[in-house]
Amino acid sequence: MAGTKPRGLRGTGVVLVALIALTAAAGCGSDSDEPAKASSPPGERPSKADPPERPKPKPRPSVSAADGRDITACADGNCEIAVSEPVEIPFKGPRGPATLSVTEVGSNAIAYTVKSGTGQSKGSASGPGQGCITVLRSNGSGNSCRGLGAAGRPSPQPGAVVIQAATGKDGTAVLQLVSDR
Numbered sequence: 001m002a003g004t005k006p007r008g009l010r011g012t013g014v015v016l017v018a019l020i021a022l023t024a025a026a027g028c029g030s031d032s033d034e035p036a037k038a039s040s041p042p043g044e045r046p047s048k049a050d051p052p053e054r055p056k057p058k059p060r061p062s063v064s065a066a067d068g069r070d071i072t073a074c075a076d077g078n079c080e081i082a083v084s085e086p087v088e089i090p091f092k093g094p095r096g097p098a099t100l101s102v103t104e105v106g107s108n109a110i111a112y113t114v115k116s117g118t119g120q121s122k123g124s125a126s127g128p129g130q131g132c133i134t135v136l137r138s139n140g141s142g143n144s145c146r147g148l149g150a151a152g153r154p155s156p157q158p159g160a161v162v163i164q165a166a167t168g169k170d171g172t173a174v175l176q177l178v179s180d181r
Contacts (some may be wrong), residue, residue: 065174073099077161077179080083084172091177093117093161100163102173110165110173114141123165129164136166158179 033112066080067073073081075090089100098116104124111124113130114134121141123132134147137160154162156178 017087074175074177077177080174080176082168082172082174089175089177092163092179092181093136098136098161100175100177101151102175105171105173107171108167108169110167112165114125114163116141123166127167128169129167131152131164134163134165136161136163154178 016046047107049116065082069082069090070079071081073079073085074089077091077093079091083102084105086101086105087102089102091098091100093116095117098114101113101115102110103113104111105146108130109124109126109130110131112122112132114121114123114136116136119140121134121136121143123134123143125132125145127147129147129149130145132143133154134143136140148164148166151164151166153176154164156162158180161177161179164178166174166176168174
């Protein structure tokens with residue numbers, strides 16, 4: 001039997017060569033588990049079916065505020081701004097520099113921290129028509145979070161900065177800072 005081939009394998013070489021040729025002609029043969037992506041022929045634009053990912057635009061406040069989105073308007077402790085993302089707002093407090101840090105803004109939600117000197121005060125509210133009022137004085141601060149309804153601008157208080165933060169249904173909050181200056 002030396003030099004003879006087993007009977008069942010005689011046409012195997014021809015069939016194997018034919019399968020390899022068909023596979024190459026069909027464009028198959030990738031070892032990747034990922035689906036193949038069609039490429040554009042030279043000189044043609046790529047298909048619009050798979051546009052490149054674009055960065056998400058920053059949310060834009062939809063409510064109007066006297067000072068718009070200008071956080072620099074708050075530097076003197078008097079402003080009304082709309083915010084739709086976390087932001088830090090420096091302002092002049094009763095004991096010098098202070099910072100209002102909005103840490104969360106969402107649909108009917110607001111959370112913030114006020115820092116002045118070595119003290120800090122936090123406020124958060126959620127739900128339609130909810131908000132917080134923080135009164136910052138030279139000897140401390142106090143918070144009240146509740147339904148604000150149609151509350152207008154807070155009244156100034158002697159020697160204090162009053163901060164009112166109201167939630168908005170579309171993810172926009174309105175901040176009002178009022179000082180006696």
